[in-house]
Amino acid sequence: MAESIINFTRGIPPADVFPVKDLIECGEAALRRDPYVLLQYSHSGYTPLHEWLGGQYGIGPDQILTSNSSLEIFSFITQHLLSPGARAFVELPSYDRAITLLRRTGAELAGIPLEEDGVNLSILEEELGKNVPVLMYVIADFHNPMGVTTSLEKRKRLVALAEEYGFWIVEDAPYRKLRYLGQDVPSLWSLSPARVLHMSSFSKVLSPGLRLGYVVGPAETIASLSQWAVDSYIGPVLPTQGMVYEYCRRGLLESNIERLKQVYRPRLQAVLSALDKYIPQATWTRPEGGFFVGVTLPEGSDIVSLQKQAEGEGLKLTDGRAFFPDPADGNRFLRIPFCSLTPEEIEEGVSRLARLL
Amino acid sequence: MAESIINFTRGIPPADVFPVKDLIECGEAALRRDPYVLLQYSHSGYTPLHEWLGGQYGIGPDQILTSNSSLEIFSFITQHLLSPGARAFVELPSYDRAITLLRRTGAELAGIPLEEDGVNLSILEEELGKNVPVLMYVIADFHNPMGVTTSLEKRKRLVALAEEYGFWIVEDAPYRKLRYLGQDVPSLWSLSPARVLHMSSFSKVLSPGLRLGYVVGPAETIASLSQWAVDSYIGPVLPTQGMVYEYCRRGLLESNIERLKQVYRPRLQAVLSALDKYIPQATWTRPEGGFFVGVTLPEGSDIVSLQKQAEGEGLKLTDGRAFFPDPADGNRFLRIPFCSLTPEEIEEGVSRLARLL
Numbered sequence: 001m002a003e004s005i006i007n008f009t010r011g012i013p014p015a016d017v018f019p020v021k022d023l024i025e026c027g028e029a030a031l032r033r034d035p036y037v038l039l040q041y042s043h044s045g046y047t048p049l050h051e052w053l054g055g056q057y058g059i060g061p062d063q064i065l066t067s068n069s070s071l072e073i074f075s076f077i078t079q080h081l082l083s084p085g086a087r088a089f090v091e092l093p094s095y096d097r098a099i100t101l102l103r104r105t106g107a108e109l110a111g112i113p114l115e116e117d118g119v120n121l122s123i124l125e126e127e128l129g130k131n132v133p134v135l136m137y138v139i140a141d142f143h144n145p146m147g148v149t150t151s152l153e154k155r156k157r158l159v160a161l162a163e164e165y166g167f168w169i170v171e172d173a174p175y176r177k178l179r180y181l182g183q184d185v186p187s188l189w190s191l192s193p194a195r196v197l198h199m200s201s202f203s204k205v206l207s208p209g210l211r212l213g214y215v216v217g218p219a220e221t222i223a224s225l226s227q228w229a230v231d232s233y234i235g236p237v238l239p240t241q242g243m244v245y246e247y248c249r250r251g252l253l254e255s256n257i258e259r260l261k262q263v264y265r266p267r268l269q270a271v272l273s274a275l276d277k278y279i280p281q282a283t284w285t286r287p288e289g290g291f292f293v294g295v296t297l298p299e300g301s302d303i304v305s306l307q308k309q310a311e312g313e314g315l316k317l318t319d320g321r322a323f324f325p326d327p328a329d330g331n332r333f334l335r336i337p338f339c340s341l342t343p344e345e346i347e348e349g350v351s352r353l354a355r356l357l
Numbered sequence: 358m359a360e361s362i363i364n365f366t367r368g369i370p371p372a373d374v375f376p377v378k379d380l381i382e383c384g385e386a387a388l389r390r391d392p393y394v395l396l397q398y399s400h401s402g403y404t405p406l407h408e409w410l411g412g413q414y415g416i417g418p419d420q421i422l423t424s425n426s427s428l429e430i431f432s433f434i435t436q437h438l439l440s441p442g443a444r445a446f447v448e449l450p451s452y453d454r455a456i457t458l459l460r461r462t463g464a465e466l467a468g469i470p471l472e473e474d475g476v477n478l479s480i481l482e483e484e485l486g487k488n489v490p491v492l493m494y495v496i497a498d499f500h501n502p503m504g505v506t507t508s509l510e511k512r513k514r515l516v517a518l519a520e521e522y523g524f525w526i527v528e529d530a531p532y533r534k535l536r537y538l539g540q541d542v543p544s545l546w547s548l549s550p551a552r553v554l555h556m557s558s559f560s561k562v563l564s565p566g567l568r569l570g571y572v573v574g575p576a577e578t579i580a581s582l583s584q585w586a587v588d589s590y591i592g593p594v595l596p597t598q599g600m601v602y603e604y605c606r607r608g609l610l611e612s613n614i615e616r617l618k619q620v621y622r623p624r625l626q627a628v629l630s631a632l633d634k635y636i637p638q639a640t641w642t643r644p645e646g647g648f649f650v651g652v653t654l655p656e657g658s659d660i661v662s663l664q665k666q667a668e669g670e671g672l673k674l675t676d677g678r679a680f681f682p683d684p685a686d687g688n689r690f691l692r693i694p695f696c697s698l699t700p701e702e703i704e705e706g707v708s709r710l711a712r713l714l
Binding site for chain 2: 010012013015016018020023024027028031035036037038039040041042068069071072075079100101104109192203207208209210211212231232233234235237239240243271350
């Protein structure tokens with residue numbers, strides 16, 4: 001039987017959700033209105049977009065830096081703040097690309113185990129007692145790869161510890177607006193604007209090809225990061241900043257996010273139902289939004305051999321070890337991204353996975 | 358008398374040369390044709406653009422990396438190839454932003470004095486005898502800030518030395534297509550494709566706001582740099598890559614470059630004539646293209662005090678010291694960028710300068 005391949009690997013949006021027509025119109029309108037700014041050098045991105053973002057966060061544009069993706073901003077943060085031998089904390093597991101950028105700086109990484117409601121605070125405090133990090137990288141909303149959301153109680157404790165010990169929390173929040181169930185929890189940044197650098201982007205709520213990310217933080221830190229960015233590339237790509245500004249200015253972003261939630265909510269539900277139905281012997285998180293469900297496979301499973309077997313069953317899996325600073329910790333870990341698959345594809349994928357286990 | 362300020366500082370194109378209407382049309386056409394590629398994640402930029410660029414250089418797309426500016430590519434090259442204590446050579450003077458990025462890596466910089474026809478080869482060989490660098494950064498065509506072009510003889514010797522001693526030449530060629538007088542000289546890359554990384558961009562020939570740069574080099578080095586880029590930001594901004602590809606595909610780039618040359622040629626001539634007329638006691642280069650004329654002010658001049666006095670005369674000058682690894686070497690150096698000023702403004706600016714000297 002010829003089966004179509006089901007891809008449980010990259011966390012990308014499905015192409016058919018991009019608002020192509022609106023983006024074309026907005027790109028054109030922006031370039032017509034402001035060509036001599038958008039086609040010229042800038043040092044800090046497109047001011048109207050910075051002002052719009054400032055309005056969203058209730059801050060001035062001097063507290064915002066935009067760049068060509070929030071990952072690039074994280075690269076600037078790590079280069080700017082870390083040096084070889086400095087310490088950095090990540091959740092365990094964490095976003096593989098963030099781990100790669102932290103390692104590049106020669107920093108010493110410590111992973112703080114992530115529970116259903118955020119990191120294990122006893123272990124965090126124990127690690128803080130050993131040596132204070134320069135920064136801790138946290139995805140508090142709909143974690144990549146785990147899917148969990150840090151509770152308000154743990155958020156309060158996290159920022160209190162950051163203030164007490166004097167380290168930065170880098171809050172990566174690309175999925176924050178994509179909540180399909182439950183209630184928003186205040187961002188870490190809103191709880192401690194002086195100790196949190198809050199990153200987000202338009203990749204998950206609009207289009208990743210735009211590579212438009214930003215960071216919110218204290219004005220003087222944003223000024224230093226902006227200088228680092230200027231030294232790295234002079235200024236970010238501008239015509240796409242104009243396009244996104246126009247899209248936001250017309251009030252299209254909120255309705256686009258609502259539309260995405262309608263598409264993604266049943267996909268999340270499909271993963272959870274399929275896991276209940278086909279693989280009850282595994283354990284998994286129950287996310288209320290975002291792109292991922294984190295699955296711990298049953299005892300005795302091995303993600304690497306499973307990945308190989310899965311290829312023969314028309315199923316592509318991600319090697320879960322990449323999300324752990326010590327890869328061996330991820331031998332039984334599987335990240336299931338659900339946004340770019342239909343509920344039917346998701347059920348079929350999980351059933352194929354079940355046959356392999 | 359109220360005089361308008363004349364700005365002899367940044368090397369930016371005048372806004373009125375941007376082909377706004379064509380760029381809007383091309384951006385729209387590209388997004389209509391290929392929305393699901395241009396709005397999605399990529400790992401390596403827009404393939405049709407890479408193929409078009411490959412055609413220009415007579416190479417495959419595996420020898421090309423595009424990114425959000427050639428400066429950003431240079432940042433990747435420096436991070437990828439250099440480590441603290443490694444050696445790097447620059448021309449003396451050199452592009453200030455390149456010096457900044459080289460310094461960031463902790464590399465030890467040596468400047469090789471630049472003459473009318475390229476670097477002083479005896480001093481280069483002497484420095485090579487002391488310690489071989491990992492790379493040498495060279496702007497062989499219409500140098501920034503000096504304006505000079507390296508002769509064919511010196512180019513041949515430079516690449517022969519790179520091959521003999523085993524170091525990289527990073528050839529930065531953003532101005533190469535903007536030749537107003539004389540004949541093209543073969544690029545360093547064409548003379549030694551195995552030892553030269555050739556960078557260029559669309560900033561000076563189309564629009565800097567696009568931040569679209571690229572590097573040409575050996576396939577395996579490009580593969581390593583591409584991985585560095587992916588780790589840094591996943592992929593570059595794509596809708597603008599689609600816009601530029603469409604612009605090139607329609608055959609508009611060559612005529613745009615011809616148009617720019619018509620605008621810039623008399624501006625170059627205006628600087629040289631005004632220097633002859635007003636400041637014969639200084640020495641300066643006689644560029645055949647590009648954006649800059651490099652001026653060595655008369656004995657006893659000091660660029661810092663001159664810069665301050667100039668403000669009072671309605672003239673903005675760049676501090677020439679930034680172009681020298683040892684700033685003291687630039688005390689008498691002035692870079693005059695001429696592309697964004699009319700011949701009349703240029704003559705007025707040089708005459709104001711003369712009054713100050």
